[in-house]
Amino acid sequence: MTQAPPPADLKMQRSSRDASTLPARLAEWLAGVLPPGADPAVTLHHGIDANGMSSETLILDVAWTEDGERRLGEYVARVAPAPHDFPVFPTYALADQYDAIRIVGETTDVPVPQVRWFEPTGEVLGTPFFLMDRIDGLVPQDVLPYNFGDNWLHDAPHEDQRRLQDATVDVIARLHAIPDAGVTFSFLDPPHPGDTALARNLARTRAWYDFAVADIGRSPLVERGLDWLEAHLPDTDEAVLCWGDSRIGNVLYRDFEPVGVLDWEMAALGPRELDLSWIVFAHQVFETITGMLELPGMPHFLREEDVKATYAERAGVEVGDLHWYHVYNAVQWCIVFMRTGARQIHFGEIERPDDLESLFHHKPLMERLLDEAGA
Numbered sequence: 072m073t074q075a076p077p078p079a080d081l082k083m084q085r086s087s088r089d090a091s092t093l094p095a096r097l098a099e100w101l102a103g104v105l106p107p108g109a110d111p112a113v114t115l116h117h118g119i120d121a122n123g124m125s126s127e128t129l130i131l132d133v134a135w136t137e138d139g140e141r142r143l144g145e146y147v148a149r150v151a152p153a154p155h156d157f158p159v160f161p162t163y164a165l166a167d168q169y170d171a172i173r174i175v176g177e178t179t180d181v182p183v184p185q186v187r188w189f190e191p192t193g194e195v196l197g198t199p200f201f202l203m204d205r206i207d208g209l210v211p212q213d214v215l216p217y218n219f220g221d222n223w224l225h226d227a228p229h230e231d232q233r234r235l236q237d238a239t240v241d242v243i244a245r246l247h248a249i250p251d252a253g254v255t256f257s258f259l260d261p262p263h264p265g266d267t268a269l270a271r272n273l274a275r276t277r278a279w280y281d282f283a284v285a286d287i288g289r290s291p292l293v294e295r296g297l298d299w300l301e302a303h304l305p306d307t308d309e310a311v312l313c314w315g316d317s318r319i320g321n322v323l324y325r326d327f328e329p330v331g332v333l334d335w336e337m338a339a340l341g342p343r344e345l346d347l348s349w350i351v352f353a354h355q356v357f358e359t360i361t362g363m364l365e366l367p368g369m370p371h372f373l374r375e376e377d378v379k380a381t382y383a384e385r386a387g388v389e390v391g392d393l394h395w396y397h398v399y400n401a402v403q404w405c406i407v408f409m410r411t412g413a414r415q416i417h418f419g420e421i422e423r424p425d426d427l428e429s430l431f432h433h434k435p436l437m438e439r440l441l442d443e444a445g446a
């Protein structure tokens with residue numbers, strides 16, 4: 072098969088949306104949302120290339136007239152991906168993300184962006200989107216991973232890194248402390264079969280894997296993981312609000328303190344261990360990569376025992392062994408890599424690998440976890 076020539080702008084290839092007409096379409100829509108005479112004008116910015124893989128995030132300014140004066144608002148649009156853009160997830164419940172952020176903002180002091188207007192029809196941009204206020208802050212980079220070095224987090228004193236770590240664990244503790252989450256966030260209970268929220272999350276992950284297989288093929292490693300997870304499901308019916316993609320790469324920081332908790336597309340009801348494992352595991356994935364490249368990495372950072380100790384202190388709850396949850400999250404990372412790999416192949420960014428598991432940057436880590444579990 073001949074490979075398509077490398078596209079001039081790989082980032083744009085991720086999306087088939089036409090950037091040149093976006094400002095005019097957004098302005099026309101805002102003219103109908105804002106009071107008459109607002110005369111909105113939209114300026115679209117770019118510059119979110121370090122992170123942002125699974126959905127569309129647009130950075131934009133809006134100028135409009137109010138009380139006879141011209142005002143300027145700084146916003147971010149979260150746009151649902153189109154099916155032909157090879158989305159990471161099989162379904163995209165944008166309204167649930169919007170509601171989760173809104174309710175967290177209304178009921179806690181966790182810093183989330185103020186959400187503004189929601190466009191549910193898809194008639195403006197091709198898929199639904201919402202606008203939220205833009206927060207000024209820095210995100211630890213994913214590309215290249217922050218633990219490779221030469222970035223603000225890596226180069227900071229260890230005590231500042233630790234402040235960032237502890238403050239982020241504290242955010243997770245505060246989210247988990249929201250009372251009656253099962254009722255307030257019932258829309259985040261996975262609509263899959265299972266007697267507990269955790270069982271329903273696992274069933275959703277199995278379905279997500281099946282969805283990924285259709286485009287890229289099967290992975291024996293993932294199936295080994297899923298089989299083991301199903302056979303060893305922890306006996307818990309806890310259902311707190313889990314942020315889901317609870318990584319420092321989804322937080323805006325100023326002076327090492329969280330000022331914006333982002334990316335709610337994986338939010339779900341479930342046991343608190345889901346979030347605690349995810350924040351530790353995401354760092355371990357990056358450490359696996361630096362380990363393979365014989366780079367020093369950041370072994371002192373986001374260590375499991377430290378995260379658990381801080382969480383126990385802030386939440387007043389001691390969490391037990393995270394092994395099952397690490398395997399669960401290792402499987403989810405595999406599926407993300409299956410989807411991003413399928414997309415890169417589709418858009419001609421990489422050749423289809425002979426072994427799809429070569430896309431799993433954390434494969435040694437996952438194999439070790441499975442071996443330790445006797446899976």
Ligand SMILES: Nc1ncnc2c1ncn2[C@@H]1O[C@H](COP(=O)(O)OP(=O)(O)OP(=O)(O)O)[C@@H](O)[C@H]1O
Nearest residue numbers: 122123124125126128147184204205206210333334
């Ligand atoms: N409200 C906001 N204010 C400022 N910047 C934002 C805001 N929302 C998103 N961003 C920027 O956009 C980036 C991507 O946002 P987000 O993590 O929500 O999207 P994503 O596409 O799901 O990313 P990923 O798949 O990498 O997790 C953030 O890292 C941040 O730089």
Ligand SMILES: [Mg+2]
Nearest residue numbers: 123320321334
């Ligand atoms: Mg993100």
